[in-house]
Amino acid sequence: MKFRFPVVIIDEDFRSENVSGSGVRALAEAIELEGMETLGITSFGDTAMIAQQQNRASCFILSIDDDEFSDEDLKEEAIAKLRMFVGEIRRRNEDIPIFLYGETRTSRHIPNDVLKELHGFIHMFEDTPEFVARHIIREAKVYLDSLAPPFFRALTGYAADGSYSWHCPGHSGGVAFLKSPVGQMFHQFFGENMLRADVCNAVDELGQLLDHTGAVAASEQNAARIFGADHLFFVTNGTSTSNKIVWHANVADNDIVVVDRNCHKSVLHAIIMTGAVPVFLMPRRNHYGIIGPIPKSEFLPETIAAKIAAHPIAKGLGTKPQMLTLTQSTYDGILYNVDTIKEILGTSIENLLFDEAWLPHATFHEFYKGMHAIGRDTRRSEGPMVYACQSTHKLLAGLSQASQILVQESPTRHLDRDRFNEAYLMHVSTSPQYSIIASCDVAAAMMEPPGGTSLVEESIVEAMDFRRAMRKVDEEFGDSWWFKVWGPEKLAEEGVGDREDWMLGAGERWHEFGNHAPGFNLFDPIKATVITPGLDLDGAFADWDIPAAIVTKYL
Structure with missing residues (x-):
């Protein structure tokens, strides 16, 4: 399908009846004749606000006037404005094409730190508008073609291919809804693309969530790279299911587990389902009823050993705790220094699970350094395998129920993918919703720095x-x-x-x-x-x- 990403042209003479204005309008017309939309803006105005349009544009063409560089004071002001604009764009997007458009002699005034961020300098009247338009469109298309992550690319391609659906779901790409008045309403509300993209897991070209192959595997690997994990798995049943998958992959009957008493009910369900013996870590609470942190001393191996020794059931089992599960961020926003916890625990626990349902954004901003489980800047544990379950539908852009499991291996522990996937198959549907998978894929791609860092920064500033x-x-x-x-x-x-x-x-x-x-x-x-x-x-x-x-x- 064709997505709408116009070429944004910024020129104060865009609507003026002078040589510069006629030249840039001729270029805009040539671009549109090649089938690409343009958007003309006559003023920088709010530089930051225009720069935010990068998420809707295929490229920027910024016109500069040689008159601004003939006077030294005007020159400094023009360069400062240009540098600010380019900087605002690149703070959010490293790849979108930016072209400068001006007279040939103007190019020598542009400083190197600005030039290196550009895709080109268009010399006014040095070539035909038609040729320049094709050059710009080529760069814009290369950029647009790079945007879609693997699974979303495959899904949009499949939906646009016009393939008939000869398998489930029974609405057959939305056709069934067209046979009823209320079905027509449903079809019109959700639209053709969503229904054509709602397909069965038997479509080979889309890969397979259940065994992590094809386009799904490529997307999970891409997300693992973005989040700084050794392995990453998409889950379409929410983080409640992600927690249970991790537990069933690692915990068995009569295993001792150490659990944050302020845990999600899915962790309590996992305790019941696995038959584990829980030893709880107690957080503090204030008079507002807000649950606070577990004291640091509670994580000391000798403290945990004392709790086990005092436990009427656990004391007789005589085994190392198989799992420690911690709520990392509480609902109200209390975080733990995970690097410190990994250091304190050493090799005293077999597996660490951090329920980061409310913290998938942390790895993308230095504000949270050391305060999240897995990422490029986090400490690798000495012994335990580290898991993090994140709700991409809560604080990222995933659809409802979108979740992911991150895995960080240790020097002594490596993921047994076959055993892990048996636990995965135990809990996920054999008919996963492909729109949710696509949203996991896209939500991860959106967080690729610098864009993801900028999004987190904006969220923190808005909260402040x-x-x-x-x-x-x-x-x-x-x-x-x-x-x-x-x-x-x-x-x-x-x-x-x-x-x-x-x-x-x-x-x-x-x-x-x-x-x-x-x-x-x-x-x-x-x-x-x-x-x-x-x-x-x-x-x-x-x-x-x-x-x-x-x-x-x-x-």
Whole structure:
């Protein structure tokens, strides 16, 4: 199918009746005659806002005026503006073509740090618009052809191929819906492409999720590269299923397991299904009811050994714990220093599972360095195999139920793919939804740096701006009531601020989790918990309050 990605032309003379204007319009017309859409912009305006359009463009053509370089003051201003624009684009996208369009003599004024980011300098009137248009379109098509990751590319190709569906699902590419009035409504709502792409796992050219072959395997390998994992597996039943897969691949009846008491119900289900014997690590909780971190001392091998020795069932089993499962990020945003946990545990645990349902973004920004399980910048454990289960549908762009399992091997432990896949087959459907697989594929590709880093940065800044705005309203109301956003007292006036401001300190009033080992817990600013009036951190009730349920109903 044809996707809409116009060529964006930025020229203040785009609509002017002068030589420059007529030249750039001739170029735009030649591009459109070749079948590609153009979008003309007459001013830089907000450089950052235009740069954000890179996600909708096939390339940028930026016109520069030689008059701006004839005066030294104007020249410096023009170069600064150009450098800012190119920098904003490249901060988000390393590959999209950028062309400069101007007179031949203008090119010598462009500094090297800008030139190296360009795909070319188009010399005004030095060639025909038709030839230049074909050159630009060639570069734009090369760029567009590189965008789709493996499975999504195969799926769109299959849907566009016009192949008849002779197998399940029974709607046969959406045809069944056309035979009923309500089916027509369904077809019109979801559209042709989604229904044509809803196919059976017997389509060879799309590969196979169940044995990780073909286009599916290529996409999982691509995602593993992007996330810095040794292995990565897509899961279409959510992270509840991902957790159970990891457990069934590693845990058997009467195995001792060490579990965060603040765990997801899928972990409790895994304990029941495997017949494991759990020893729990207890987190702290404040009077708001917010669950905090497990103290660092709880992870010491001697502390875990003492818990096992005191356990009425586990003490008689006499085996090394087969699994330690930790919720890494809590719902409210409490993170652990995973590098430190790996170091503390050493070889005392067989497998580590971090339930990172709310943390798939962490590996793409230095703010979270050391505070996530697997990535290029994380410590490799001495003994245990490390797993991370992530909900790409929660904080990335996956469709509902999109999840993934990341695996990091150790010097002494390597993944037994056959055994792991038996556990995988135990829990996934033999009729996986291909749109969910495609969304796993695309969600991973979207996070490829620098684009993924930029997306995380923008999310952190937006969360900070929300916190700043809430405080501003509170200050302006004065003695009157207002909602508070849970978090540290210190908040940077602009931007992301200092990561140290978000580390949990010992005895700090804002969290009331007591004493903490320095550098062990980080609060993720993206998680914004709104506190309603009526209860303070000492657990005392006010004379009046606003229950959160009423606020939710109002909103």
